[in-house]
Amino acid sequence: MKPATTRTRIEGVLAPVITPFRRDLSPDPDRFVRHCRWLMRSGCSGLAVFGTNSEANSMSVEEKLELLEALVGSGVPAAALMPGTGHCALTDAVAMTREAVRMGCGGVLMLPPFYYKGVSDEGLARFFSEVIERVGDERLRLYLYHIPPVSNVPITTALIERLLDRYPGIVAGAKDSSGDWENTRTWLERFAERGFDVFPGSEVFLLAGMRAGAKGCISATANINPGAIDRVWRNWRSPEAEKLQAEITATRRIVQKVPMIPALKAVTAHFANDAEWRRVRPPLVELTADEERQVITELKAAGFSMPGL
């Protein structure tokens, strides 16, 4: 494939959007679009729909494409979307990625195939290359999704080197959810100059990331706290930056005392006064009443709110 042409890249704060489910556990496009629009109004520059926090891996290709079509149809700009399109099955990953590009999505965020463990960089390079070649579209901007605590299949620095050599411009960056700042820094040092955009996977690393050349962050808590995280992104060079960073870090610490995905849903349910948001798909379970009380109480004590929700 020819080298990709230059285009505006997604930067800033992205939310891995939580997915609402109806009573029958089917995805709820109306609530989903409503939440996405609130996020875009409230500070998010983009939406990494179908991430880990979206329970994306608990949905089929068809269910995700239906939500994506509803979202693009609602007028949220496709250029601001970075849907997760990674699947264990090569053909599923290709189908998702192809549709995302066809709809004009600004990028795709791809998990490695995560069933087989201990696979080689050669095997992973073949997988990503096969997806890129089959999609065969210069508009593709592929962001690699490194989340070893969940996927148990890491994206190594050597793998990025290899893919970037082969597909410059197409291989556009990565989300680093390792929680290991040394890894993020290594990638920024090695690849930022090569048009490879690094997004830490938590706003805890946002200010440090920006100072080292990151493009923003893609973070679970951007689902509930987009405005404050966006302020750090916009003001990272200002004298206030440290203080703003300390505030969003404090909010994050409260939420991650309990299981993250049901917590984001419980907080959204509480502040939207909409119990439907609490629902998760198995194998996840909702927060207990005690857990929910704890997180809401602590957030309120810290002055947290979700204005305009």
Added chain:
Amino acid sequence: MKPATTRTRIEGVLAPVITPFRRDLSPDPDRFVRHCRWLMRSGCSGLAVFGTNSEANSMSVEEKLELLEALVGSGVPAAALMPGTGHCALTDAVAMTREAVRMGCGGVLMLPPFYYKGVSDEGLARFFSEVIERVGDERLRLYLYHIPPVSNVPITTALIERLLDRYPGIVAGAKDSSGDWENTRTWLERFAERGFDVFPGSEVFLLAGMRAGAKGCISATANINPGAIDRVWRNWRSPEAEKLQAEITATRRIVQKVPMIPALKAVTAHFANDAEWRRVRPPLVELTADEERQVITELKAAGFSMPGL
């Protein structure tokens, strides 16, 4: 749902059938059916198609259903089939399981949803219950697939207890690929009397398993060594049993010196004189020439062959 009615259960040696791929990496139904027929002629009582060794998680639901239809259409008895139907996405798991039951499969072998880690028994119980309720068919025989080294999501003894209480007869057994004999023995002691059939995930534990109440085994190497493994199953009470067991264990040890899935394919390619069999789907890679030479040389030195292939 009402308790399941009694039916003949699958017993004996089952192969998690390797999946042949064409040059374009699409599944090859002709070679697949041919290998399945050879396995059934050569000692297998049943076929656990779409297991880990089948690269099942590298295929989409549609690709697997196409292979299953070809297999059932070829005259291999559906009652002898125990396809893998587990998926991370609830809806995919339901779709696969429903089709398998509709085609008359003797059982299904279900992985837990394996993306999210550290999930609770409550979450897994909800997942399996949801599949059972949605399929809603008394013919369903669900075997739980415990393979923590790969899935990283274990099936606990407490989870089995819970599912068996709720769906006796429907929850029909398990494949234990933990490699932990103590776990297998615990399950046999606790559940064998309750119509819960335990299959060790390796023939290395076949004789010990049969003596403790197992129903056979479901093992990778049954793809290449079905006859010898079947002899242990048929003769486990005979004075020869220890000697026969030692032979199949020795063969297994040779194969597992190199990566198992490409090894099974390389051995099949060699003995079928059909290079097409070597192909794997990414993220897996073929054996190196050295690895292949090693495994073939050692197998031949041990007198191994694949008669009638």
